[in-house]
Amino acid sequence: MSQLLEEQPAVSTMTMIQALRSAMDVMLARDPDVVIFGQDVGYFGGVFRCTDGLQARYGKHRVFDAPISEGGIVGVAVGMGAYGLRPVAEIQFADYFYPASDQIVSEAARLRYRSAGDFTAPLTIRMPCGGGIYGGQTHSQSPEALFTHVCGLRTVMPSNPYDAKGLLIAAIECDDPVIFLEPKRLYNGPFDGHHDRPSTPWTDHPLSQVPEGHYRVPLESASVYRAGSQLSVITYGTMVYVAEAAARETGIDAEIIDLRSIWPLDLPTIVNSVKKTGRCLVLHEATRTSGFGAELLALVQEHCFYHLEAPIERVAGWDTPYPHAQEWDYFPGPARVAAAMQRAMES
Structure with missing residues (x-):
């Protein structure tokens, strides 16, 4: 030993x-x-x-x-x-x-x-x-x-x-x-x-x-940041922690998938999670329209349609240039994410 x-x-x-x-x-x-x-x-x-x-x-x-x-x-x-x-x-x-x-x-x-x-x-x-x-x-x-x-x-x-x-x-x-x-x-x-x-x-x-030394985290490999059984949250970057806060505050047993590699995408990890939970929320900080969440939503719909028990939710930034003084309102926070989680669970 x-x-x-x-x-x-x-x-x-x-x-x-x-x-x-x-x-x-x-x-x-x-x-x-x-x-x-x-x-x-x-x-x-x-x-x-x-x-x-x-x-x-x-x-x-x-x-x-x-x-x-x-x-x-x-x-x-x-x-x-x-x-x-x-x-x-x-x-x-x-x-x-x-x-x-x-x-x-x-x-x-x-x-x-x-x-x-x-x-x-x-x-x-x-x-x-x-x-x-x-x-x-x-x-x-x-x-x-x-x-x-x-x-x-x-x-x-x-x-x-x-x-x-x-x-x-x-x-x-x-x-x-x-x-x-x-x-x-x-x-x-x-x-x-x-x-x-x-x-x-x-x-x-x-x-x-x-x-301290050399090691790799494989590209194209997502991480199950938080295991759960009721709802899959597909996200990355800062939003991992916002999703965690929303799950904690709502009491929803959400599984948080941290993409890490946005593209190429670890699609099997996403699909396995959504098929397990039957519900999905896509979350990112960037502008909503044509954001990467749209691609994620489409992929989940294509691969998990018969397993979904509710419409896929999406939370993102505003469709506007990033405001200086109103950064905090632009930034998706736990309240917005929690509301989307509740909608997914109630559908």
Whole structure:
């Protein structure tokens, strides 16, 4: 027994910021082809400090700043990936990706297909996303649905430190381009849906226990965050904790599926859950119309129709630009989610 204990990897309590930094640290040390760059990610360590200290450890040729040009950042990353490097490019806020959309869609996503497999684009694009800083419509968007529409891209959004590190390592090692979305509201602690800031430190959360070394969380793999028998909640990112709060307050035995990898999707985990519970709620922070929830709803309808005992519920953000002063009203909270849960149970 003592020998088995000694073989266990070292584990540390980490915030999501620390877990992401640890993932990049591990990969910089492990693979000389990994490079990290973006606006202010070098000496300053990133606007959210995710890359703090990495330039000092690995040098300016491995971790470096880029001009304020998202198209240039992603274009350089595509070229690096095509010639054998594994770049990790940071877009300072997900809202800023639009100038780089042609490079992402027309170059990164299509390179493998256009070259008949002769070239790949093994690049990871990190983007802080969603609300949490009252940044309004230019710093708080959740554009994941736009990326899932593009063939050739993978889209990932972790909800906790353990998954954040394992998914980022898997993304860096993947030969396909990965859009890695990081919910700003979860950077420093879990979120119960009732406060502007984390309600408890990550030290109190079981998924804050993160192995210090190398490990992967498989891409395309969802997680059953909370087991239940009455209702399936399909969600990801910050909304995992809002769903948990709503289930706790209503007393409904809800099963919460954390997608983790938004696309490609772990459809079997979703289908198995909905067939078990017979009811489904789809939840995300992004705008409702044409949000990724619409795709989830359609898939559940296609695969679980004869098992459904009630209409599928959907809770999302407003169909409006993200408001500055009214961020909290825009953000789906436990009250809205609880009401949808009750409707599903009463149908």
